[in-house]
Amino acid sequence: MKKVVVIGGGTGNFVVLRGLKKYPVDLSAIVSMADDGGSTGILRDELGVLPPGDVRQCLVALSDSSRLMRSLMNYRFENGGLGGHSFGNLLLSALEKVTGSFEKAVEEAGRILSIKGKVIPVTTHQVRLKMVLKNKKVLEGEGQIYQSEEIDKGYESLYLEPIPEVNRRAIDEIMNADVVILGPGGLHTSLIPNLLVDGIAKALRNTKAKKVYIANLMNRRGQTTGYKVSDYLKEIIHYTGKDIFDFVIVNNEKPPKELIERYAQEGELVQNDLAPSNGFNHSRVIATPLLDDGLKEVQAGDLLRRNLIRHNSEKIAQALLKIIEGA
């Protein structure tokens, strides 16, 4: 079985993992540990645990258990002291307390959810993501960065504090992979935080695996306003140290006009500008229809509800399988 590693954090990972899960591939998800918003942020502050939110999403994506169990993991308490916490986050945090180890907690939760594949935190150190903007303003934490509307004016630096030690298992997975997939997902909040962990970029440069970038569908207003696919790639390549990508998968399907209008406040469609003139040979660009056309998957988890213009997991899987088979 081909070994496929998906690097990311949030919703983007979810769609890729859910799509590939149905096929005979050996799947691993390497997950950013920088999340500190919402329920996850409260648990980090109050209990001193590692951030469960992104790991939970990957576990649910890989879960072979009943729809009920998946709904349970994403269930959010509505009232009182529990308000806003998703049950899956509480499961991971309680398991971390009982086992004394976040990695054991992830393993045990994976067993409870009968997951297919592995979920690997990129580090098991407590880190915060920080960003210094061009105007010297410091954004403290992924939550603040995610909410900021001035990142597209430029930033000076993006870093993790304190400098974390990489999880050796993450390096091993990348080195032994046949295919490594980055994206789709939040550029500054989900993808790059993995690349900031010392050792990950080097492993990506050195592994013999085919490297694939899946472009986002939408820019995020104030964060990646006006970005084209090449802009995403350039920024990622800045952190990987060189252009590592063998393939770039981009959507070429147009969403209905009403949806684009409804999204105008949040951001606009990412334009595919890849061409030999900006260094991206057509031969490695896979432009194909990737849009999800329905609400069929809404029940699968609250995270999918956020985006109506989104990737279809089966279409993504089909595009990836061609690469995986050839790897």
Added chain:
Amino acid sequence: MKKVVVIGGGTGNFVVLRGLKKYPVDLSAIVSMADDGGSTGILRDELGVLPPGDVRQCLVALSDSSRLMRSLMNYRFENGGLGGHSFGNLLLSALEKVTGSFEKAVEEAGRILSIKGKVIPVTTHQVRLKMVLKNKKVLEGEGQIYQSEEIDKGYESLYLEPIPEVNRRAIDEIMNADVVILGPGGLHTSLIPNLLVDGIAKALRNTKAKKVYIANLMNRRGQTTGYKVSDYLKEIIHYTGKDIFDFVIVNNEKPPKELIERYAQEGELVQNDLAPSNGFNHSRVIATPLLDDGLKEVQAGDLLRRNLIRHNSEKIAQALLKIIEGA
């Protein structure tokens, strides 16, 4: 396989179920729904769920899953908005929200914990336990009753509000049982609340099952101060409507003097006064050593930590198995 039904609520149930679980009997636990203290009370108030605490204890007692899973269920969060909640309570409450039914939640949690047997809420209606004392003071809720130190001065009435409908499955279990076990456990807070649900007392009078009462080891100061075994029985019989018991199991082993002294503040040992003179023929009294002599089971759950003078689950099981085999 003989069908054994255990009626109760808290710690007492736990010891009996854990003991019998290892043997080939068909076990059911009928559980009081009056709990409203601590974590359970907060969840009832804030989320409007049915009380998970006692059910959780029974599920853990019957669980065949790993020690880790059992520890997880009893793990209590220590800080912040989650402080004081046991994870198992949150699991049951989240499952109730996701499935829309407390009974389905109990069933699903039973599956997650690989339980041997069934856990059946005595009612699925929201009820509060209330007590009117001789001095006309009204104690509102199991929590208040459990904390009261003036119950031993007498009470006028103990009732559930609103009057709940019995869970038909509880009646069926009692009617089809070979052996029904009451106790040990909190007299006013765990045992009698089951008997207050309309239909339970009648089923206990009508079933062909052998009925067993297991006497408590310790009186609870201010609640059952000075009670002898016959006093417990008389009070229970008041609610069952007639003396239903075929057997009464009492401990005849003396705890170490240091432990009795350490417990003096909380209560004193229950004296066995059963004799033909107060209507209890010796033939149905089983007096046998039942004390737990170590701390071996402390890890099994936080509930056991509360009592150092307590029943040994294996000794209780052995005493019960003789009755079960003959039933």
